[in-house]
Amino acid sequence: MFTLLAVLAGALLRATFSSSDIVQASSTGRVGDSLIYASPVEVLFSHDGARLYVLCQGSDQVRVLDAASFKTIRNVAVGHIPRGFSLSPDGSRLFVANTWDDTLSVIDTGTMAVVATWPVGAEPSSVIEDRECKYLFVANRISNDVAVLDAQTGAEVKRLAAGNGASYMTLSPDGKRLYVTHVYPNSAPARTVPESEITVIDTARAVVVDRIPLHGIAGVFHVAFSADGRLGVAAGLYPKNLVPLAHLEHGGAFADTLTLFGADVGNKPVEVPLDELERYAARPFGVAIMPDKSRIFVTSGGSEMVTSIDLPRLLAFIRGHHGPFVEDLSASSNYVITRIAVGHDPRAVALTGDSRRLIVANRLEDTLSVIDTRSNRLLSTIPLEGSRQLSVLRHGEQTFYTADQSFQGQIGCANCHIDSTFDDLTWDLEPDGMGRNIVDNRPLESLKGTEPFKWNGGNPDIPTECGPRTEKYFWRSETYDDLTLADLATYIRSLPARPNRWRLTDGTLTPAQERGQAIFARATDRFGNPIPLANRCSYCHSGPKGTIQKSFDVGTKKETDDSGLLDTPQLENIALTAPYLHDGSARTLEEIWTVFNPNDKHGRTNDLTKDELNDLVEYLRTR
Amino acid sequence: MKIRTGNRLAISALGLIAALLAAGAIGAQPPKPRAPQALAPPQLPRYRFENFTTANGLPDNHVFAVLVDGDRIWAGTENGLAVYENHKWKTYTTSDGLAQRAVLSLALDKRTGDVWAGTMGGLSRISGGRIDSYTQLNSGLSNDVVYGVSVEGENVWVATAAGACRLNLRTGQWSLFNERNTPMIEIWVYGVSATPTKVYYAVWGSGILEFDQKTGRWDKYEDPDGETELVLFKDQGLIHEITSSVSYVDNILWVATYFGDSRYDGRYWHNFLTKDSGLPSNFTNYVKGVDAKSAWFCTDKGLAYYDGANWAVYRPSLTTGKPEMTVRDAQGNVTPVAVTTAPAHNYILGIDFQGDDIWVATAKGLSHGIRQKP
Numbered sequence: 001m002f003t004l005l006a007v008l009a010g011a012l013l014r015a016t017f018s019s020s021d022i023v024q025a026s027s028t029g030r031v032g033d034s035l036i037y038a039s040p041v042e043v044l045f046s047h048d049g050a051r052l053y054v055l056c057q058g059s060d061q062v063r064v065l066d067a068a069s070f071k072t073i074r075n076v077a078v079g080h081i082p083r084g085f086s087l088s089p090d091g092s093r094l095f096v097a098n099t100w101d102d103t104l105s106v107i108d109t110g111t112m113a114v115v116a117t118w119p120v121g122a123e124p125s126s127v128i129e130d131r132e133c134k135y136l137f138v139a140n141r142i143s144n145d146v147a148v149l150d151a152q153t154g155a156e157v158k159r160l161a162a163g164n165g166a167s168y169m170t171l172s173p174d175g176k177r178l179y180v181t182h183v184y185p186n187s188a189p190a191r192t193v194p195e196s197e198i199t200v201i202d203t204a205r206a207v208v209v210d211r212i213p214l215h216g217i218a219g220v221f222h223v224a225f226s227a228d229g230r231l232g233v234a235a236g237l238y239p240k241n242l243v244p245l246a247h248l249e250h251g252g253a254f255a256d257t258l259t260l261f262g263a264d265v266g267n268k269p270v271e272v273p274l275d276e277l278e279r280y281a282a283r284p285f286g287v288a289i290m291p292d293k294s295r296i297f298v299t300s301g302g303s304e305m306v307t308s309i310d311l312p313r314l315l316a317f318i319r320g321h322h323g324p325f326v327e328d329l330s331a332s333s334n335y336v337i338t339r340i341a342v343g344h345d346p347r348a349v350a351l352t353g354d355s356r357r358l359i360v361a362n363r364l365e366d367t368l369s370v371i372d373t374r375s376n377r378l379l380s381t382i383p384l385e386g387s388r389q390l391s392v393l394r395h396g397e398q399t400f401y402t403a404d405q406s407f408q409g410q411i412g413c414a415n416c417h418i419d420s421t422f423d424d425l426t427w428d429l430e431p432d433g434m435g436r437n438i439v440d441n442r443p444l445e446s447l448k449g450t451e452p453f454k455w456n457g458g459n460p461d462i463p464t465e466c467g468p469r470t471e472k473y474f475w476r477s478e479t480y481d482d483l484t485l486a487d488l489a490t491y492i493r494s495l496p497a498r499p500n501r502w503r504l505t506d507g508t509l510t511p512a513q514e515r516g517q518a519i520f521a522r523a524t525d526r527f528g529n530p531i532p533l534a535n536r537c538s539y540c541h542s543g544p545k546g547t548i549q550k551s552f553d554v555g556t557k558k559e560t561d562d563s564g565l566l567d568t569p570q571l572e573n574i575a576l577t578a579p580y581l582h583d584g585s586a587r588t589l590e591e592i593w594t595v596f597n598p599n600d601k602h603g604r605t606n607d608l609t610k611d612e613l614n615d616l617v618e619y620l621r622t623r
Numbered sequence: 624m625k626i627r628t629g630n631r632l633a634i635s636a637l638g639l640i641a642a643l644l645a646a647g648a649i650g651a652q653p654p655k656p657r658a659p660q661a662l663a664p665p666q667l668p669r670y671r672f673e674n675f676t677t678a679n680g681l682p683d684n685h686v687f688a689v690l691v692d693g694d695r696i697w698a699g700t701e702n703g704l705a706v707y708e709n710h711k712w713k714t715y716t717t718s719d720g721l722a723q724r725a726v727l728s729l730a731l732d733k734r735t736g737d738v739w740a741g742t743m744g745g746l747s748r749i750s751g752g753r754i755d756s757y758t759q760l761n762s763g764l765s766n767d768v769v770y771g772v773s774v775e776g777e778n779v780w781v782a783t784a785a786g787a788c789r790l791n792l793r794t795g796q797w798s799l800f801n802e803r804n805t806p807m808i809e810i811w812v813y814g815v816s817a818t819p820t821k822v823y824y825a826v827w828g829s830g831i832l833e834f835d836q837k838t839g840r841w842d843k844y845e846d847p848d849g850e851t852e853l854v855l856f857k858d859q860g861l862i863h864e865i866t867s868s869v870s871y872v873d874n875i876l877w878v879a880t881y882f883g884d885s886r887y888d889g890r891y892w893h894n895f896l897t898k899d900s901g902l903p904s905n906f907t908n909y910v911k912g913v914d915a916k917s918a919w920f921c922t923d924k925g926l927a928y929y930d931g932a933n934w935a936v937y938r939p940s941l942t943t944g945k946p947e948m949t950v951r952d953a954q955g956n957v958t959p960v961a962v963t964t965a966p967a968h969n970y971i972l973g974i975d976f977q978g979d980d981i982w983v984a985t986a987k988g989l990s991h992g993i994r995q996k997p
Contacts, residue, residue: 121793143793157734158734158735158777159735159777159792159793160735160750161735161737161748161750161751161753161755186753187755197753199751200751205736207735207736208735208736208737208750208751209736209751210751210752211750211751211752211753502794512796512798587761588761588762590760590761590762590763591760591761594759594760594761595760595761609803610759610763610765610785610799611799611801611803611804613763614763614797614798614799617763618796
């Protein structure tokens with residue numbers, strides 16, 4: 001019977017899927033329907049503490065709950081896939097950042113109606129109004145900046161350069177500074193230690209005044225401040241991508257960290273691990289600091305838990321020891337009080353006004369966990385309205401985001417594919433020797449029609465890519481049953497492409513994009529010589545996804561590569577996926593041709609003028 | 624007056640015929656020493672200069688550009704970008720991410736506070752201490768030798784050794800401007816001045832290019848006498864094709880060339896040469912307009928200020944090296960003014976204003992001109 005099910009599942013996986021016609025791939029109570037889930041990602045209390053606002057990414061809503069009973073008062077529809085929200089200083093307006101619409105929803109908290117929808121930058125992920133109600137600051141993940149809007153009209157005043165993948169923000173307690181994190185590392189030379197930052201903005205002048213360096217960190221999420229303003233805390237990932245990933249059992253692929261900064265820790269930020277041997281805190285995300293500075297609470301999405309930290313002991317540890325601490329698996333025992341199990345993929349947290357309760361949004365469970373902050377115990381789990389059935393897609397998504405499948409629960413798919421995208425890092429994956437076959441991480445959007453997978457084209461389909469090979473080389477375990485793997489593959493295959501931000505809304509191309517399109521499609525070079533078919537952009541990057549689904553040697557083989565024969569990557573949203581080439585050696589699209597195509601093997605391009613190359617890049621950004 | 628390229632040959636021929644006449648027509652009068660009974664010289668700004676060199680913190684004495692950013696002073700030197708703040712110098716180098724060590728030009732994005740530095744090896748943005756660099760290899764920048772940079776709104780306008788370009792900070796799009804899509808003949812672009820209405824490029828050998836921000840159209844201003852060194856008629860048009868710098872202030876275009884300087888109000892040109900103005904040298908590296916009537920000229924023989932009628936020159940004496948200031952009134956009377964300090968060198972490359980004070984980039988140091996009240 002098991003064999004039959006496995007065969008059936010495998011057959012289904014090889015069928016054509018889309019998010020609208022998912023068929024049942026399991027017999028474990030999971031349904032094939034595309035159900036709508038709430039997927040809560042953020043929570044916050046009204047200023048009077050009477051209401052709890054829950055930002056539901058799956059249902060595109062702000063749910064307004066009674067803070068005492070958790071009963072629903074109202075559901076407010078907002079834009080598509082909201083990621084962040086905040087209240088105005090007087091609590092009269094609730095601002096919601098909608099990532100796929102590139103808009104802000106402005107909700108009147110008196111009427112609980114959306115009173116305005118303002119356009120902002122690319123993939124707005126969080127929003128905060130300054131104390132004087134002069135500016136709205138919006139962190140834009142794709143445009144890597146913070147948009148400054150007129151808080152009354154929504155008109156954009158300017159944009160400030162932030163970190164790569166700018167996403168989460170917090171105000172200092174006095175409101176004078178805004179601290180911004182980002183989920184992808186900043187651009188750096190290939191195979192160097194990742195560098196990130198916390199961008200510090202003067203809210204009165206709306207200018208960047210400092211950038212706190214986060215050495216070795218790639219992927220920074222929520223950031224919080226102590227009430228006295230002396231300590232900032234950010235949750236982040238410390239990837240070990242410069243050493244082979246084949247050694248998960250020797251310390252892991254990531255350290256899950258908190259970065260502390262501010263007067264309490266001196267001039268330099270301090271990174272401390274949350275992990276301990278055999279108990280990892282995979283993918284730290286949400287952070288809260290008790291007003292009396294007794295505790296820090298941190299969610300870990302992959303480990304499905306909240307870590308409670310004794311803050312005085314943590315500060316004493318830092319002051320009493322010499323760092324770095326980040327890879328020391330014995331360190332956290334000095335300051336971790338306990339780890340509290342919560343729901344699937346816990347994200348943001350909020351403290352009640354009296355700080356006696358901590359509310360946790362469990363994104364992939366549609367629940368809220370209520371934790372007693374004095375006893376560090378889970379008091380209750382509040383289900384949000386919606387389907388309690390588990391769909392194939394939902395189960396696949398849970399599998400994608402959990403770290404349970406890996407050795408000691410260290411990592412999950414979402415470690416490297418942040419929010420189901422990628423991580424902007426290059427990795428040394430296979431046990432083929434130190435520094436061999438370095439590969440750039442590729443995005444997961446709209447994968448149908450882009451097979452085979454892996455840079456060497458070695459995996460014909462997603463189950464092969466994500467199944468035994470992943471278990472063996474990544475997870476160092478054998479935990480997937482066939483149906484779980486089927487659901488995971490179904491989820492991955494369902495991921496759509498994000499909206500392209502470089503295309504004009506009417507579908508036409510700008511003059512530069514049109515010129516670039518002609519270069520992409522050209523069959524003769526500037527001198528009238530025919531370009532061999534296999535040396536035209538439009539040949540290898542043909543079809544709707546921009547890949548002919550075959551491998552070619554485009555002259556990019558490095559000494560560390562076993563072969564120059566490489567899978568043709570798809571072009572969808574290519575503008576978002578720097579660095580480029582199989583090993584991430586090209587930091588920008590331009591470098592693919594200005595640096596790494598000396599012999600025209602990667603398309604005939606060396607006859608192009610700089611103008612023409614710029615046009616080609618402009619066109620590629622529309623793909 | 625706008626002279627089209629097609630007119631150049633005819634004008635050059637006329638120039639050959641009328642050379643001697645022209646020379647006589649605008650014949651220079653040597654500076655007239657002020658007679659003892661003349662009126663008191665005009666009151667032009669006086670400064671006490673404090674000079675910075677490697678001896679007191681600068682990374683290099685060759686200072687190509689200076690930028691005032693509130694209380695901070697940025698100096699583009701041959702060996703790094705230096706910033707003076709709280710009486711201390713800090714230097715950014717290539718190890719900090721600077722595109723190249725020789726910094727030729729500077730601009731401030733007044734909205735964001737970011738500083739843009741044009742170098743011999745690319746364009747760098749300094750923002751909150753982080754430096755992002757754009758080169759011709761890693762971006763759409765037209766060429767790595769960046770002589771000029773100017774920020775207006777969400778666009779960064781760049782002058783390079785191989786054409787001009789514009790970076791849109793919102794979209795990331797680079798637009799190149801060269802002989803293929805503008806009236807530019809030469810592509811060696813030395814200076815740029817961007818405003819909400821117009822953008823001007825100073826193009827070596829190709830006069831001044833004008834971009835209308837509203838229509839997106841290009842126009843061009845050239846020397847009516849072409850590439851000859853003759854001036855047929857005074858104030859007929861741009862003084863020379865070999866332009867080095869441009870500044871557009873209060874709808875007035877100020878142009879520096881290596882053969883004199885020009886002012887254009889949209890209808891009339893007014894040209895400045897050593898022989899008919901207080902300009903200390905026709906070889907002008909940089910010009911910065913203050914307003915519609917006054918401007919500063921940075922020449923190889925000193926720093927000059929023009930207030931619309933009178934001139935002042937600040938420099939170490941060309942003969943003795945002693946501090947020197949002279950004032951020339953509208954009648955051409957020249958009066959020395961007793962001073963005890965002068966800019967660090969008479970080869971001046973740049974200037975910026977800090978309230979009433981000036982900061983001056985020279986070939987042998989950076990000078991802070993502290994305004995002296997009468």
